[in-house]
Structures are given as structure tokens and as C-alpha cells.
Amino acid sequence: MRQERAVRTRQAIVEAAGAVFAEQGYGSARITEVYERAGVTKGAFYFHFDSKEQLAQEVLDGQVARQTAFLALRPREVKLQELVDSALLVAHRLTFDGLLQGSVRLSVDQGSELDRRPPYRSWIEFQVDVLREADARGELLPGVDVAVAGELLVGAFSGVQLLSEVMTGRADVRERIAELYRLILPSLAVPEVFAKLDISPDLGARLMAGEPG
Structure with missing residues (x-):
């Protein structure tokens, strides 16, 4: 029971921190505000x-x-499709998930001493792993460099979601990311595979709701 309570307390702190970092950035965020918002003591x-x-x-x-x-x-x-799922799931969560919003803001915060490379490395590794398996299944066009493509997708997603945040407060992030993948994937996927992909802006919401893709 004590261990479960400790896990819940830690998670509450992390979630509160995500919201505070999302709103204020690393430099302006105060520990006091984090633990007060989490409802825990110093x-x-x-x-x-x-x-x-x-x-x-x-x-x-x-x-x-x-x-x-x-x-x-x-x-x-x-x-x-798993590549598209990952992008549109994150895009959807960016519209409401304070913890994810805080993490993304930290990843582009150049004024902190944090190591901002881990999430980028992990996202690139995920993209490359999916692309490599897709290539083995014959889903990619000949000559696609999966390492280059993985980095391109992560970089493009990062830039588009940041643009959406600046321009509309992420109100259109799902639509912008869907359009990004509709434009990029024809240069990676064989036509018959691309034709099967669901790149709808509401895909992330449907995935979270447990609806069939």
C-alpha cells in the first residue's frame, strides 16, 4: 500500500511538472508551483x-x-501504418496532454542545461525500426535510406508541431501533421501501400478511443 501511494505521488508530481513546464518553460518554472499543483508537500x-x-x-x-x-x-x-499511427497519436495528445506538452517544450528549450537528445534519439530509433521492417515487407520504394528517412520524419514533425503551436496554439496540429505525412509518404512508400494508409487527422483520437483504425 505504501509503495502504491509512493508511485501515485511520484506520478502526480511528474504530471504537474509537465503542465508547469508547458506553460512557463524550464527557466521560469518553480518547484513550489509544481508540488502545490500536485497537491503534495515539499x-x-x-x-x-x-x-x-x-x-x-x-x-x-x-x-x-x-x-x-x-x-x-x-x-x-x-x-x-504504425508510423502514421505514432505521428497522429502524438499530434492528438498534444492538444490536451499537459505532460506531453511539457516534454515537447523542454525538448526545444535551448536555455536549459538539460540533455535534450534522448527523446529525439528514441523517436528516430522508433521510426527507423518501423521503416526497416516495412522495407523488409516490400512496402518501401527501392533505394530508401531508412536512417535518413527516420531523422527527416522526426525533424519535420518537430518543426510542424512547433509552427502549429506558434500560429494557432496547436488548434490545427492534427490537420498539419496529417498533411505532412500525406506529402512525405509517397516518396517512401510503394503506391499500392500508400493507397492503403489511413492518414486522417482524427486517427489519433480514434486510436485512443479504441476504435478500429
Whole structure:
């Protein structure tokens, strides 16, 4: 029981931190606001985290694991669909998930001492793994360099979601990401595979609701 309570307390702190980092960025965020928003004491906070930097790094590093764990439960017959699923699931969650929003903001925060590379590396590895298997299944055009393609997709997604945040407060992030994949994937997928892909802006919401893709 005590261990379960400790896990819940830690998770409450991390989720509160995600929201605070999303709103204020790393530099302006205060530990006091995090533990007050989490509804825990200062002592409880420092039992779990030594510093703001340690807390922020945990928020940042968990970004990809939380998404890929969800997607692992939904393997697809067309492997490239899993690539689209990952993008549109994240795009959908960016409209409401404070923890993910905080993690993404930290990943582009150049004014902190955090190591911002882990989530990018993890996302690239995920993309490359999916692309490599898709290639083995004959879903990719000849000559596609999966390492280059993986980095391109991560970089393009990062830029488009940032543009959406600046221009509309992410109100259109799902539509922008869907359009990005509709434009990029014909240069990667064989035509008959591309024709089977669901790249609808509402795909992420349907995935979260457990509806068939």
C-alpha cells in the first residue's frame, strides 16, 4: 500500500511538472508551483526528486516511452501504418496532454542545461525500426535510406508541431501533421501501400478511443 501511494505521488508530481513546464518553460518554472499543483508537500517532492533539473529530465525522457508503449498494443498489417499511427497519436495528445506538452517544450528549450537528445534519439530509433521492417515487407520504394528517412520524419514533425503551436496554439496540429505525412509518404512508400494508409487527422483520437483504425 505504501509503495502504491509512493508511485501515485511520484506520478502526480511528474504530471504537474509537465503542465508547469508547458506553460512557463524550464527557466521560469518553480518547484513550489509544481508540488502545490500536485497537491503534495515539499518534503514529499524532495523524497522523489533532488532538483528541478532531475524532474525536468524525467518529464523529457519519458516522452517517447509513453507513446510507444501504447502503440505496441496495436500492431498493424501494413507496417507503415504504425508510423502514421505514432505521428497522429502524438499530434492528438498534444492538444490536451499537459505532460506531453511539457516534454515537447523542454525538448526545444535551448536555455536549459538539460540533455535534450534522448527523446529525439528514441523517436528516430522508433521510426527507423518501423521503416526497416516495412522495407523488409516490400512496402518501401527501392533505394530508401531508412536512417535518413527516420531523422527527416522526426525533424519535420518537430518543426510542424512547433509552427502549429506558434500560429494557432496547436488548434490545427492534427490537420498539419496529417498533411505532412500525406506529402512525405509517397516518396517512401510503394503506391499500392500508400493507397492503403489511413492518414486522417482524427486517427489519433480514434486510436485512443479504441476504435478500429
